[in-house]
Amino acid sequence: xxxIKSLHKYYADGTHALKGIDLDVKAGEFVILLGLSGSGKSTxxxxxxxxxxxxxxxxxFNDQHVETARSKELRRIRHRIGxxxxxxxxxxxxxxxxxxxxxxxxxxxxxxxxxxxxxxxxVERAQTALKRVGLSDYARRQVRNLSGGQQQRVAIARALMQxxxxxxxDEPVASLDPATADTVMRYLGELNRNDGITVICSLHFLSLxxxxxxxxxxxxxxxxxxxxxxxxxxxERFRSIYGEDAEEVEIR
Amino acid sequence: MKGQKKxxxxxxxxxxxxxxxxxxxxxxxxxxxQPSGDIWYYALFGWIPAVVFNAIGDSPxxxxxxxxKELSWFRSIGxxxxxxxxxxxxxVGWVLVEIDPYKFFTRAGNAQHIVSGIFQPNLxxxxxxxxxxxxxxxxxxxxxxxxxPFAFGFSFLASRNLMPRTWLGNSVYLLVRTxxxxxxxxxxxxxxxxxxxxxxxxxxxxxxxxxxxxxAALTKLYSEQIENIDPGPVEAIKATGSGGxxxxxxxxxxxxxxxxxxFTIYRWDINVRMATIVGFVGGGGIGLALQQQQQMLAWxxxxxxxxxxxxxxxxxxxxxxxxxxxLLDI
Numbered sequence: 001x002x003x004i005k006s007l008h009k010y011y012a013d014g015t016h017a018l019k020g021i022d023l024d025v026k027a028g029e030f031v032i033l034l035g036l037s038g039s040g041k042s043t044x045x046x047x048x049x050x051x052x053x054x055x056x057x058x059x060x061f062n063d064q065h066v067e068t069a070r071s072k073e074l075r076r077i078r079h080r081i082g083x084x085x086x087x088x089x090x091x092x093x094x095x096x097x098x099x100x101x102x103x104x105x106x107x108x109x110x111x112x113x114x115x116x117x118x119x120x121x122x123v124e125r126a127q128t129a130l131k132r133v134g135l136s137d138y139a140r141r142q143v144r145n146l147s148g149g150q151q152q153r154v155a156i157a158r159a160l161m162q163x164x165x166x167x168x169x170d171e172p173v174a175s176l177d178p179a180t181a182d183t184v185m186r187y188l189g190e191l192n193r194n195d196g197i198t199v200i201c202s203l204h205f206l207s208l209x210x211x212x213x214x215x216x217x218x219x220x221x222x223x224x225x226x227x228x229x230x231x232x233x234x235x236e237r238f239r240s241i242y243g244e245d246a247e248e249v250e251i252r
Numbered sequence: 253m254k255g256q257k258k259x260x261x262x263x264x265x266x267x268x269x270x271x272x273x274x275x276x277x278x279x280x281x282x283x284x285x286q287p288s289g290d291i292w293y294y295a296l297f298g299w300i301p302a303v304v305f306n307a308i309g310d311s312p313x314x315x316x317x318x319x320x321k322e323l324s325w326f327r328s329i330g331x332x333x334x335x336x337x338x339x340x341x342x343x344v345g346w347v348l349v350e351i352d353p354y355k356f357f358t359r360a361g362n363a364q365h366i367v368s369g370i371f372q373p374n375l376x377x378x379x380x381x382x383x384x385x386x387x388x389x390x391x392x393x394x395x396x397x398x399x400x401p402f403a404f405g406f407s408f409l410a411s412r413n414l415m416p417r418t419w420l421g422n423s424v425y426l427l428v429r430t431x432x433x434x435x436x437x438x439x440x441x442x443x444x445x446x447x448x449x450x451x452x453x454x455x456x457x458x459x460x461x462x463x464x465x466x467x468a469a470l471t472k473l474y475s476e477q478i479e480n481i482d483p484g485p486v487e488a489i490k491a492t493g494s495g496g497x498x499x500x501x502x503x504x505x506x507x508x509x510x511x512x513x514x515f516t517i518y519r520w521d522i523n524v525r526m527a528t529i530v531g532f533v534g535g536g537g538i539g540l541a542l543q544q545q546q547q548m549l550a551w552x553x554x555x556x557x558x559x560x561x562x563x564x565x566x567x568x569x570x571x572x573x574x575x576x577x578x579l580l581d582i
């Protein structure tokens with residue numbers, strides 16, 4: 001469903017962040033991106049929906065070229081790609097429900113909706129999404145009063161509103177404690193299994209990668225250095241990705 | 253290349269500083285010894301010590317710009333030159349400002365009318381003055397309200413993070429910023445003089461003056477707030493495939509609304525204060541009353557006005573401070 005061909009990214013300061021990424025993601029996969037900070041994971045994820053403009057190469061999502069899509073076309077592609085961020089990126093002083101509903105904005109045409117309340121069907125859809133992440137009682141709460149794990153689940157509900165075929169998760173658990181991290185990953189895993197949503201998720205924990213991933217792709221200096229089954233990533237390979245001194249941290 | 257530039261800057265600084273020192277010295281000599289004829293142009297010979305000490309490598313320029321600090325500060329001619337210039341600035345300032353402690357301590361009696369006026373305010377004028385005070389508060393309020401839509405619109409054009417980095421975007425950004433800065437650096441009192449001629453003396457002129465100044469000031473405050481928003485939500489809403497307007501409406505506006513309100517109330521507070529000054533030069537309200545009573549030397553009436561202004565400013569400060577703290581506590 002997603003084909004990436006020799007993708008390069010140069011930043012304005014000359015950094016060569018992606019050095020020819022080739023990757024084929026099949027529908028239903030749960031791809032874990034491993035790699036040190038600065039290895040290009042975030043850049044790669046953001047190039048896929050063009051929050052960052054790639055410098056060269058091809059990205060094909062459902063037979064549609066992302067890298068050349070014009071604004072309206074690009075928006076339509078983005079409808080189908082949910083995104084989850086390390087810092088949750090919710091609007092902190094709005095309610096949980098409104099935040100979830102913003103996931104549906106891509107489906108609004110024109111600005112008429114500005115003066116109308118949200119459609120009943122959309123609100124119901126948002127309630128259902130909140131239920132799926134176990135937050136149905138939180139709809140009217142302000143986001144800033146929620147814990148980190150709860151905020152990340154709101155972000156997952158927001159992504160669900162897009163009815164996505166693909167979810168990009170940029171270190172979704174890096175600012176959470178280990179127990180909460182596992183809960184958040186469990187919800188992502190559930191969407192992957194039950195709804196058939198393809199997930200590409202960057203992580204730092206090998207244990208979580210083994211538990212939830214169906215495939216591991218490791219990046220080092222903007223290049224793919226490993227691509228395969230999570231179970232075959234042993235300590236030796238882990239060290240080659242993270243450097244000689246790396247020690248695996250267990251998360252259960 | 254870079255070293256050469258720094259060397260030039262250091263030399264420039266030394267020459268300017270020594271000419272300034274020469275200027276200070278010739279001014280003091282002229283003031284105290286009153287030699288016949290002008291001697292100020294001797295200051296221009298300041299370049300000689302400047303070049304000499306710069307060449308030795310121990311001058312203000314070499315010490316600060318080129319960072320050469322081989323000598324500890326009390327052994328270095330360079331640092332003593334800096335100390336000398338601060339001391340001379342203080343002495344010249346003392347002479348220029350005509351500071352006279354003797355007058356301060358011996359002539360307090362001259363002010364006894366005003367002081368006794370303040371402590372025996374003429375309360376029979378309270379009602380008409382309250383009307384003038386209301387005029388001041390309301391004109392400050394209207395000036396703030398009228399300023400909001402303009403400042404709101406301009407602030408987005410003056411925000412680096414929202415303006416596209418194209419030729420047009422950069423020019424609009426720079427233009428709006430420059431105009432706002434220029435308008436802000438012209439004091440409200442100057443605008444009041446202009447408008448008191450334009451629309452006549454009275455509260456309307458004062459309102460216009462404060463409004464112009466508020467537009468410029470709020471544009472700056474608002475745009476700084478916009479530049480400080482968390483880019484995360486913007487990224488997130490973009491990623492959902494929403495168009496530009498929705499990104500602005502859901503990711504930008506919720507983040508800036510309460511700080512905007514806080515700044516606006518703060519501005520109203522400032523405007524009430526400025527309104528009294530603006531009233532002095534024809535802007536109406538209690539300032540105008542103060543100016544009239546002062547010229548009639550009616551010190552007891554001035555006393556009431558001073559009490560009223562102090563009370564209002566104190567109250568506004570208290571209330572706006574509380575409201576702002578509440579709004580900014582996100």
